[in-house]
Amino acid sequence: MKKPPRPPGAAVTAAEVGRRAGVSQSAVSRAFSPGKSISSKTRQKVLAAADELGYRPNLIARSLMTRRSNIVGLAVAPLENPFYAALVKELAQGLRPSGRHLLLFPAASQTEPDPQIEEVLSYHVDALILASTTLSSTLANRCRSLGVPVLLINRASPLEGVSTITGENHRGGETIARFLLAGGHRRIAYIAGLEHTSTSRDREAGLVEGLRQGGVELFARAVGDYSVERAVAAARALLDAPERPDAIFVANDYMALPVIQLIRGEYGLRVPEDISLVGFDGIPEAGYSGSGLTTYSQPVAGFVAGALSVLDSLIENTGALGSGVQVEGQLIVRSSARLPQTGLIECDGTQTWIG
Amino acid sequence: MKKPPRPPGAAVTAAEVGRRAGVSQSAVSRAFSPGKSISSKTRQKVLAAADELGYRPNLIARSLMTRRSNIVGLAVAPLENPFYAALVKELAQGLRPSGRHLLLFPAASQTEPDPQIEEVLSYHVDALILASTTLSSTLANRCRSLGVPVLLINRASPLEGVSTITGENHRGGETIARFLLAGGHRRIAYIAGLEHTSTSRDREAGLVEGLRQGGVELFARAVGDYSVERAVAAARALLDAPERPDAIFVANDYMALPVIQLIRGEYGLRVPEDISLVGFDGIPEAGYSGSGLTTYSQPVAGFVAGALSVLDSLIENTGALGSGVQVEGQLIVRSSARLPQTGLIECDGTQTWIG
DNA sequence: CTGAAAGCGCTTACAG
């Protein structure tokens, strides 16, 4: 005759396991915390009892004492962009060894982190990652006073004490400029992302700088706001102008892909014979078609590796706050832009350009 | 002369707020729990003090008492598929009003939910959502005994007590069969997703059934495993055969898009003149190009709406466990498949077919 | 309406 068990849906508790194993509740706790002093005999008993009862330590209760939730908050707005989808996936997977998990919250816009982040902060996350989102100084202060480290991915920040991981936005833009120039283009246009973002601004600045070095000015620009609809509209504006660009650098692949479709389909232009297109990010989709998109890559693996290491040192309080990691990319040459005569090299099956 | 404040990085506590406001800690708690009996004067004092101190209730501590974490676990493997990326985004956004958040964990494969789910269960999530993932009966039992409701999205389950939200897999496949038949096709092939998944199996069963009604047998099949690489290989196998299909139904858009590129690019075939392609899901990308992909839709909004309502009743213990919601889709007719003579109608700017 | 007290399920000094 067993006694009536716990109310249904209530979890087994460490005390119950202790009772079953004939040890104290503390012993149960020790059995489940690596590195605690406990005899292996006691541990065996506890583990056996736990197994029978289906016990697992309640992580919420644990985190109340340890002041470590093993939860990392993640704000990421443009999940429809495969670059970010991949980032989230890899990040979640990369976090596994550390036992940490991502608590997701949708940033309403890429501009301002909204009040919901406050909510997430009340969960006492061990760190906060903002991918493609701006950080207000208010929130930054809030995080600092709560002792929550903040990591910006793919965004620069003027705020001190905030760590960042970025790609080679400026260098990428510059490389693209030189590449297009070497390919014989002279009327080079830019389709920007969101105007206030560091990614879009830095890529444009790099482009302009590279063009300037070649004695050429930016031919035209339009704004795509990192949205497909806006990007297509921007492309239309560029193509409907009296004089067309002979090349367009689109601020990211996610916008470049539909733009290239538009140009081929609706405008019936040949790419790259009539007009060249170059993107940024190096998402897998850019390489799918036979005539793939030439793009400057931001390797997701690099971003994730950087993020994990920064996160670790931030959470363990090693290393300085406010560090900035830059992930190297490269120009992936495919067939959406006319090729220069020289400087093309093949490396690991992908073609790149060493200008 | 202030006293030395809390250790840096430690959060303000309800007791501190109470002291500051000259009320008890309980009063502070009440001030932050809607619907508790508290005079508005006391609440004012508390709120003011909380504001000065930057206090927010610690949700982790709260959930220890309330036995409600407001966290929903979400396993989703194929985030690179825009359908799931959109699903996650909309889900997270849709959860906002309820104050719940998604705790993400990467399912290693789409086959078996891995042990890491156990970890997430130790967080005492209020519910567990598995999107495009199979549920082992072991895990299902584990969840039941823990009292954690489980919701499967885009997967059927033979297990009882498990709620599901699915699209019209069978009906969609059948509709596609009739549509292709009406378009004059006779050699209709299928590129499957993962063989063990209900989505791929049901879509195929529908297709075969629809063909049978038209007196036609499935011409050929190959397996794409819901992966781009495998799908492209599958398409190659189909196209390199002595006799080619005149139409291919690809189990989802994510695979269909690269397949269509392959057919046009590498094989130099005209779509739909030489061969017709139809997909499933209705991801935005399918409509980007001028010559878009004809596909049977699974509206993300519908999935999310269904998920939210099921989740609510599950968590609030209203409604029966193990309910199954089916979200309606429709055939979105674009130009990747030859059109039937009749039955095409325009509706809300998208063309569909009423057979 | 309000406060003192118990308790949620853990971890962690503190003695043995």
Add this chain to the structure above:
DNA sequence: CTGAAAGCGCTTACAG
């Protein structure tokens, strides 16, 4: 190595 006890920051009966 082990157990009793205190405490993490809350919520919630229980008296007033």
